[in-house]
Amino acid sequence: MTLPPDLVIFDCDGVLVDSEPLTNVVIRDNLARHGLELSLEEILETFVGGTMAGVMQEARAMGAQLPDDWVDCIYEEMFAVLAQEVEIIPGIVEVLEALDQASIPYVVGSNGPHRKMEITLGRTGLIERLRGRIYSREDVPKPKPAPDLYLHAAAQAGVAPGRAMVIEDSPTGARAAQAAGIPCFGYVAETDPARMTPLCDAVFDRMQVLPGLLGL
Missing domain, CATH: 3.40.50.1000 (HAD superfamily/HAD-like)
Structure with a gap:
């Protein structure tokens, strides 16, 4: 070194x-609307640091019913919050x-x-x-x-x-x-x-x- x-x-x-506390809330609330309820701690441990495509794949495997355009949709939700609050x-x-x-x-x-x-x-x-x-x-x-x-x-x-x-x-x-x-x-x-x-x-x-x- x-x-x-x-x-x-x-x-x-x-x-x-x-940004992560804000985007984690967006992910949590969005996944809950699609049938997968996770705590913020579970969101942090499971998804932070990866890609949204990876989140989509993992969430589907856990039972979330996500549409094929989910990545684009979740980014739009995130961008709206980040632009106002980050x-x-x-x-x-x-x-x-x-x-x-x-x-x-x-x-x-x-x-x-x-x-x-x-x-x-x-x-x-x-x-x-x-x-x-x-x-x-x-x-x-x-x-x-x-x-x-x-x-x-x-x-x-x-x-x-x-x-x-x-x-x-x-x-x-x-x-x-x-x-x-x-x-x-x-x-x-x-x-x-x-x-x-x-x-x-x-x-x-x-x-x-x-x-x-x-x-x-």
């Missing part, structure tokens, strides 16, 4: 923007400013679509800082937990995987970093640390400590 790293790759949802993760602006001061580049790598990130990063004021450095599972053959997205982000920056660092909040994303050979720090403010610790080089629950962990 290289500290400070030559590149930091941030997941988006739950790391840059506090907020920034406390302390992340200071992390980005510390990276700027250290001249360390950073990018975004998310399983979410570009349109979703345009909404969430736009509303929170991060979009201009990150534009041109935002990568989605739409840009690669396979989403997380496959390594494709993180390897693509590192390649675009011209940085060897072992010299980069991923910041993740989900086991799915941490497994993607592991598969890519990229060290990973796990943000566990909303995630059970026991699920992240075996997959990460370190875990932390406040963004304020991240610059120190990165060796800045």
